[in-house]
Amino acid sequence: MSVKESTQKSALLASQARITPAEYIQNYIKRVSSGDLGSIPIILGLLLIAVIFQWQNENFLTARNFVNLIVQMAGITTIAYGVVFVLLLGEIDLSIGYVSAVAAVTMTLLLREPSGWPWYAAMGLALLAVAGIGLFQGLIVTRFQVPSFVVTLAGLLAWNGVVLIMIGGAGTVIIQDKVIIGIANYFLPAVWGWIIAVAAVGGFAVVQVRHVLNRQRHNLPVTPMVIVIAQIVGLAVLSGIVVYVANQDRGVPFVGVILLVFLAGLSFLATRTPFGRYVYAVGGNKEAARRAGIPVERIRVIVFMISSVMAGFGGIILASRLRSVDTAAGGGNLLLNSIAAAVIGGTSLFGGSGRVSSAVLGALVIASVENGMGLLGLSSGVKFVVTGLVLLIAVLVDALSRQSRSQSGLA
Amino acid sequence: MADHPLLELRGVSKRFGAVQALSKVDFETRAGEVMALVGDNGAGKSTLIKGIAGIYPFDEGEIYFDGNKVTIHGPRDAAALGIEVVYQDLALADNLDVVANMFLGREKKKSFWRLDEASMEKECVATLDSLSVTTLRSVRLPVASLSGGQRQAIAVAKAVMRNSRLVILDEPTAALGVAQTRQVLDLVRRLADKGLGVILISHNLHDIFEVADRITVLRLGQKVAQFVASETTQQEVVHAITAGTLSHVPGMVVEE
Ligand SMILES: Nc1ncnc2c1ncn2[C@@H]1O[C@H](COP(=O)(O)OP(=O)(O)OP(=O)(O)O)[C@@H](O)[C@H]1O
Ligand SMILES: [Mg+2]
Numbered sequence: 001m002s003v004k005e006s007t008q009k010s011a012l013l014a015s016q017a018r019i020t021p022a023e024y025i026q027n028y029i030k031r032v033s034s035g036d037l038g039s040i041p042i043i044l045g046l047l048l049i050a051v052i053f054q055w056q057n058e059n060f061l062t063a064r065n066f067v068n069l070i071v072q073m074a075g076i077t078t079i080a081y082g083v084v085f086v087l088l089l090g091e092i093d094l095s096i097g098y099v100s101a102v103a104a105v106t107m108t109l110l111l112r113e114p115s116g117w118p119w120y121a122a123m124g125l126a127l128l129a130v131a132g133i134g135l136f137q138g139l140i141v142t143r144f145q146v147p148s149f150v151v152t153l154a155g156l157l158a159w160n161g162v163v164l165i166m167i168g169g170a171g172t173v174i175i176q177d178k179v180i181i182g183i184a185n186y187f188l189p190a191v192w193g194w195i196i197a198v199a200a201v202g203g204f205a206v207v208q209v210r211h212v213l214n215r216q217r218h219n220l221p222v223t224p225m226v227i228v229i230a231q232i233v234g235l236a237v238l239s240g241i242v243v244y245v246a247n248q249d250r251g252v253p254f255v256g257v258i259l260l261v262f263l264a265g266l267s268f269l270a271t272r273t274p275f276g277r278y279v280y281a282v283g284g285n286k287e288a289a290r291r292a293g294i295p296v297e298r299i300r301v302i303v304f305m306i307s308s309v310m311a312g313f314g315g316i317i318l319a320s321r322l323r324s325v326d327t328a329a330g331g332g333n334l335l336l337n338s339i340a341a342a343v344i345g346g347t348s349l350f351g352g353s354g355r356v357s358s359a360v361l362g363a364l365v366i367a368s369v370e371n372g373m374g375l376l377g378l379s380s381g382v383k384f385v386v387t388g389l390v391l392l393i394a395v396l397v398d399a400l401s402r403q404s405r406s407q408s409g410l411a
Numbered sequence: 412m413a414d415h416p417l418l419e420l421r422g423v424s425k426r427f428g429a430v431q432a433l434s435k436v437d438f439e440t441r442a443g444e445v446m447a448l449v450g451d452n453g454a455g456k457s458t459l460i461k462g463i464a465g466i467y468p469f470d471e472g473e474i475y476f477d478g479n480k481v482t483i484h485g486p487r488d489a490a491a492l493g494i495e496v497v498y499q500d501l502a503l504a505d506n507l508d509v510v511a512n513m514f515l516g517r518e519k520k521k522s523f524w525r526l527d528e529a530s531m532e533k534e535c536v537a538t539l540d541s542l543s544v545t546t547l548r549s550v551r552l553p554v555a556s557l558s559g560g561q562r563q564a565i566a567v568a569k570a571v572m573r574n575s576r577l578v579i580l581d582e583p584t585a586a587l588g589v590a591q592t593r594q595v596l597d598l599v600r601r602l603a604d605k606g607l608g609v610i611l612i613s614h615n616l617h618d619i620f621e622v623a624d625r626i627t628v629l630r631l632g633q634k635v636a637q638f639v640a641s642e643t644t645q646q647e648v649v650h651a652i653t654a655g656t657l658s659h660v661p662g663m664v665v666e667e
Contacts, residue, residue: 217529273524273525274520274526277518281511284504291498292517352504352506
């Protein structure tokens with residue numbers, strides 16, 4: 001028995017211990033062909049979009065338009081970061097559009113005379129206010145067991161009203177604070193673009209290599225070093241291209257750096273911390289999470305707060321870009337674009353699966369379509385139709401890959 | 412074997428709307444023994460163990476653990492006492508991998524609120540090895556991609572990995588093939604021999620007679636019999652399950 005056990009003991013470990021680069025690539029291909037497509041469809045989609053628009057209008061792939069694109073996608077991306085967390089739970093937050101406007105308007109009114117607050121105080125209080133909104137909506141959803149769809153739909157209406165009341169007769173309120181305007185209108189000097197790219201790639205490299213070394217120390221199976229280095233080099237090349245192209249025009253937009261910081265911070269939260277683990281667990285199997293002693297209701301409330309606060313940041317970025325807020329703030333298709341961004345990027349509407357980075361990819365698709373159609377001078381009617389089609393395709397790709405995964409036993 | 416029971420329930424009842432799932436049940440189990448809990452579908456077995464595990468409170472009755480009266484308000488209270496449950500409906504999160512499921516709710520942490528993935532994975536592999544669970548390709552696969560037997564093994568391993576004193580298994584072999592059933596039963600016996608208390612729910616009397624020391628029979632929410640396994644027969648147990656004498660009419664609200 002003990003002899004048999006010890007040979008078996010090594011069996012489980014040994015089967016995993018050494019993975020050669022070839023095996024790693026084989027495993028990857030196996031995963032993809034069984035339907036686990038990851039980010040492949042969306043990257044193909046982005047290439048397709050780029051080719052079509054460039055073919056129709058040679059201004060699409062220019063440095064100037066590239067920099068524009070980053071600024072254009074910033075607001076949606078930031079809001080969509082929060083949406084990812086809500087969708088991971090299998091919930092929805094329809095209030096984010098007008099919650100973003102509540103933050104923007106609150107901040108703008110505080111900046112303006114007679115209050116004349118400094119930018120950090122105005123921004124801080126605005127974000128605190130929307131955190132309170134998230135807390136309130138989250139508590140109602142959890143305490144009274146009302147579907148989040150309904151609670152946040154009520155929020156959509158009510159916060160729209162609050163925005164109108166706050167702006168009052170003014171119609172439009174101009175932002176004059178330099179720092180706030182700079183959020184979406186400042187571009188980094190060329191050197192700083194490079195410094196940040198090096199820091200980002202370096203940070204990524206350190207994290208990845210330390211991860212591998214740590215697992216090696218524990219005798220656990222590791223991703224082959226060649227693959228890790230290839231990933232780092234890939235990121236370096238990509239960031240190099242981004243910074244180089246941006247520097248041909250005005251430089252890397254400051255708001256791009258903000259997006260990056262959020263991406264890193266929220267990805268860390270989602271994948272490396274117990275909190276993130278609990279969000280996935282609640283979205284995957286709420287009952288299992290409850291039985292494991294996870295404070296399910298508290299997690300849900302916190303996620304609604306994250307959603308509101310990210311919407312608040314997004315609203316501030318959008319206001320900065322316009323250098324003003326008006327009665328239309330938070331309206332239009334901001335809400336739907338933000339949710340669509342997370343879904344197009346690959347976050348499931350059914351909870352439990354998705355990544356923070358899907359917000360970036362999805363927002364990039366949506367902003368590219370809008371931007372490209374704008375260049376072609378197409379009406380907003382056509383824009384909506386095309387964006388709708390893109391969303392539909394994204395959901396279909398997800399559904400199809402889910403089907404083929406369940407057929408190959410990887411549902 | 413200790414002379415006082417490891418776990419003792421006195422007069423516990425549980426009602427779901429019109430259904431009296433448990434009425435005035437007394438139940439006990441000792442450290443180092445396998446106590447089988449049997450009864451027909453809907454007899455109240457799962458309800459009994461969910462009450463012990465803190466999934467929901469009993470409507471009335473008392474719980475003694477190690478001779479001390481305790482209150483169990485939630486899964487964390489049960490875990491703090493050293494009570495671990497493997498549920499019939501498994502309670503695994505399909506979207507999480509094996510390691511994440513094994514440590515769910517009790518993650519190991521390191522500085523900066525980070526999960527200590529490496530040491531969790533190591534301990535997970537060690538536990539699976541010690542239970543001779545060798546059919547997994549990787550502990551980093553989502554649980555959704557595992558077979559029923561593999562999932563059951565993960566659920567059992569999850570309960571065993573904690574330093575538990577009482578392990579409760581709700582039909583752990585229902586979905587398993589012959590070889591894996593064998594392994595789980597061996598495992599159940601090993602747990603008891605290590606001095607843990609084990610409550611085993613099963614519809615398979617053959618399995619039960621193989622590993623159980625004593626057998627408690629529930630029928631329509633009431634305890635109708637308790638046997639010492641070596642002193643009874645399958646026929647006797649079957650008779651209690653299907654026709655055991657009820658002390659009061661089922662469905663009627665029990666008044667003090
Ligand atoms: N959450 C619940 N809500 C309402 N009724 C319930 C609930 N849980 C159990 N019941 C009812 O309580 C009774 C006992 O159910 P329980 O699940 O404990 O039976 P069981 O002995 O585990 O049966 P099985 O062998 O089928 O697993 C059943 O009539 C069941 O319908
Ligand atoms: Mg049951």
